Amino acid sequence: MQTFEIHIIVTQDDLDSLNHVNNVRYVQWVQDVAEQHWNTTATDEMLNDYFWVLLNHNISYKNPAILGDVLTLKTYIKESGGVTCIRMVEIFNKNTDKLLASSATKWCLVGQHNMKPARITEEIRTLFS
Secondary structure: OOOEEEEEEOOHHHEOOOOOEOHHHHHHHHHHHHHHHHHHHOOHHHHHHEEEEEEEEEEEEOOOOOOOOEEEEEEEEEEEEOOEEEEEEEEEEOOOOOEEEEEEEEEEEEEOOOOOEOOOOHHHHHHOO
């Protein structure tokens, strides 16, 4: 399984009225790390031929993050078949290695030229396994 990770620092804009990271921000980060993974791993041809649309989010919140925390976002493809895949994202506090949130999201591959769901090719599947 090929993983991809990024690091972010929690800013004031990420916080809610309780002074911890707003749940909506986690949803944004899940989408952002997935997009970065695709854009840095896929070939130019793949990027020109396909894009992904989100079908379903399932996020479990475990522990809060606060201003100044350094976070590690790890993502990988858990399974894929047909036109969809399940992408996992785990968000950790980088300093304590404590799991803050985890998500399973279902994505659908779409062809750029016909705007219809596209079967995940073996080449794409291999990139992420």
